[in-house]
Amino acid sequence: MTAIARDLAPARPRPGARQRLAAWVDRWGLAVYTVAAVAYLLMPIAVMIAFSFNEQVGKFNYQWHAFSLAAWLNPFGRPGMESAIITSLQIAFISTLVATALGTLIAVSLTRYQFPGRSATNLFIFLPMATPEIVMGASLLTLFVNTAQAPFDAIIPKGLLFPLGFNTILIAHIMFNISYVVVTVKARMAGFDRRLEEAAMDLGANEWTTFWRVTFPLIFPGILAAALLAFSLSIDDFVVTNFTSGLTNTFPIWVWGSIRNSLPVQINVVGTMIFGAAVLLVLGSTLLQRRGH
């Protein structure tokens, strides 16, 4: 009803409470809902950041005491924390690198070539994502322990897979990361125009040059997104790592271990740092992707 039509309409009794509520919802409903949803998503992060500026009183950082920069000035000042963070970064970095390289090759061949076992491979790639993490962790533990026993101990070098530690965490992370990389890169490959590769070959580029000059630059945003995803999955993985870490501490394992007798402010500080780095990376990759189009 237009404004004029409303004015010309015979005078009606004042709208009741119901109508006024309906009008209000009509006008503000979406905004309120949006704000509430975003707040719901961001609240834990806001709390984490706020409490990284808390003053440490007692062992647990559960209650607000006073604003303090102490933790930020000494972010790794807890026994074992620094080495745990370094281990986490190392594993995240190496597993991302290996999983991205392998996963990209798998994704390219799955979308590009027809070969026996292709659909089976497609299915198997999904399995690690579909399997409950705790089941995967437990079975990895069983697997690694068994490699130290006959007959496998004869072939597998001692100390490679058992006792558990850096190597086993790394292998586990590479494994689940590959699945995520394949799925992400495959999505990018789906929209890839094969004629661009034909055009490159037509212009004198062999398969190798064609891949590096045409295919790779065009699917790079997908590869980058996959690498970011892999990195973030690895750096905060707890369940699988807990089964495969032995005596080695990653940051999440260290937090879990320390939480029984203390919850230092530094955990929030490191959490905030990781969050900040992630935001920067995502922003950077979004900008890159936008430039690519």
Place this chain on the structure above:
Amino acid sequence: MPEIDVRLVDVTKRFGPDVIAVDRINLEVRDGEFFSLLGPSGCGKTTTLRMIGGFEEPTSGLIELQGQDVTWLPPYRRNVNTVFQNYALFPHLSIYENVAFGLRRRRVPDREIRNRVTEMLQLVELPGYEKRRPSQLSGGQAQRVALARALINRPAVLLLDEPLGALDLKLRKQMQVELKRIQQEVGITFIYVTHDQEEAMTMSDRIAVMSAGHYEQLGTPEELYERPTTRFVAGFLGVSNMLRATRLGEDGAYALVEVVGGSRVRVPRDRFDGRVEVEVGVRPEKIRMLASDAEVPAQLNRLPGRVAHASYMGVSTQYIVQVADQADLTVYEQNVERTVEGSIHRQGEAVTLAWMPEHTFVIRDAGAATGAEPD
């Protein structure tokens, strides 16, 4: 004798056991020629082109480029370049880098690349577009860049896969003229794939009309239009009037045939291959339409008929004339003598159709009356 640039010997391409895309094609494309593969979609023309380019391997047969067997060579080892249907410009590279791509692969010095790219962009009338991205170009401009990117490598043969298919009609006409100009300027052999008969006719030196994996007839546009030898070619290139005919005997340089309604028509004798039951055809614009009582010169073929339908088309009028209550013939008459009052010939009017015996062609595959009706 001009040199042969591309030779296809018994080339066959199968996709799986049941699909024969190309069926034992033999072709010779001459040096410097504008050669077209013309046919409806699915006739195997693009597959043929892709095999010459190296993107498909033939199931059997031989492909020679300037005397060299290239049947099993990858695309990057062949001295041919391709203009792809939807251009296939590299979206992540500038126009300059797109055009320079082939030269960079051959490690041509930067300075020479710069000169040749500039020269090439001038040839396709896009100077100053070096820094743009493919996404910033219109269809016609992208088409020119694709052409420049291929031609800059000075290939022995340029392959063009329906390059104008995505352009609107006006731009297409303009690009046809331009393509022909560029081809004459660079003197490179062009092999052009299209389903558009008019496009093929305007540009080509020779055309192979393809259907179902082989070519029906190969010749100059004029030969194909004036003397089609198969029903398919007669119907695909322009409009044809076809009549069943029985050969009766000879009359000097002509053969005498009987057509619908017992009328007799003369056809140049050398167009027959010895069969008695054939189909003869004549193009609509070759037929003169006269009043039924008019004097007709003796050397012309003639058929009595009745105007069934007349439609005014601006430059010409199209008549459908029924002959002996059996066959409908299409006749085009230029509107030069048209009076302001209306049609020269009216519906229902009795007329005589007359044409020169030389304009009568003979279909050699009269048995295969498959589709391809005049449109």
